[in-house]
Amino acid sequence: MIDNTSFLTANENMAYDADLFARTEEHGNRFIRVYHWQQPGLTQSEKRDIPEDLLGYDYSYRLTGGGVVFHSPADIVFSIGGQLSDDFFPEKSKDLMFWVSDLFSQALRKLSVNVVQKLEQSDDKNILFCASYPNPYELYVGSSKVFGFALKKTRSAFLIQGVLHVNRTKDYFDHLSDHYGKYFTNGVGQPIELVEFCDMLEI
Numbered sequence: 001m002i003d004n005t006s007f008l009t010a011n012e013n014m015a016y017d018a019d020l021f022a023r024t025e026e027h028g029n030r031f032i033r034v035y036h037w038q039q040p041g042l043t044q045s046e047k048r049d050i051p052e053d054l055l056g057y058d059y060s061y062r063l064t065g066g067g068v069v070f071h072s073p074a075d076i077v078f079s080i081g082g083q084l085s086d087d088f089f090p091e092k093s094k095d096l097m098f099w100v101s102d103l104f105s106q107a108l109r110k111l112s113v114n115v116v117q118k119l120e121q122s123d124d125k126n127i128l129f130c131a132s133y134p135n136p137y138e139l140y141v142g143s144s145k146v147f148g149f150a151l152k153k154t155r156s157a158f159l160i161q162g163v164l165h166v167n168r169t170k171d172y173f174d175h176l177s178d179h180y181g182k183y184f185t186n187g188v189g190q191p192i193e194l195v196e197f198c199d200m201l202e203i
Contacts, residue, residue: 002198006035010043010060010071017079018063021159030082030089032203036194037075037163040172044068045150053179064150064161070184072172076164076197078104078149083157093158097151100160101137104147107200108139108164113188115139115146144186166192 003020007013013035020031041058044050045065054068071077080100082089090096101117108115118140139147149162169184170177177184 003031003033004035006038008038010041010058014060014062021081024081025157028083030086032080034078034198037071037077039073041071042068062161063159064152066150069163070169070173072167072169074166078162080160097137103201105139107197110200115141141188146185146188
């Protein structure tokens with residue numbers, strides 16, 4: 001069963017994921033959470049800093065890696081967690097990442113969103129910003145990364161956190177375009193209803 005729990009702030013959403021993951025590590029239960037982001041905000045890996053000029057926005061640090069993500073309202077955000085011994089999920093990290101990518105790409109194609117993978121590196125690669133560098137698991141519409149995620153593993157469990165960008169970043173962070181516009185996305189280019197999207201996920 002998919003958990004659609006959503007909170008107003010970035011901190012509340014990341015804290016909820018952290019609690020789900022802690023319970024997974026302790027009790028062995030798996031979870032799949034897919035929800036709408038509610039207001040403009042940022043998340044960043046707990047291992048990196050958010051640039052000081054962005055600290056006035058709603059933000060939170062997340063357990064998984066990657067760089068700064070600009071979250072727009074109505075973006076679909078997700079987290080998936082389970083025990084490493086849970087045979088519901090692929091055993092190897094690479095296979096698990098492809099499983100997640102395929103799961104979401106198939107759902108998007110059912111909604112007529114033509115997503116593709118992109119392997120070449122960007123000239124503006126910056127590890128501080130998620131949208132600036134590709135990997136073989138993430139998805140694009142045209143030149144815009146619309147789907148990204150990161151994996152964290154402990155001795156007993158894993159956590160994946162990611163986002164499907166529905167809206168244009170510029171619509172909510174336009175005043176940052178001069179400095180950060182190259183890390184923005186155009187989104188998928190069409191509205192996506194959360195319930196319909198969850199129905200398309202073959203879980």
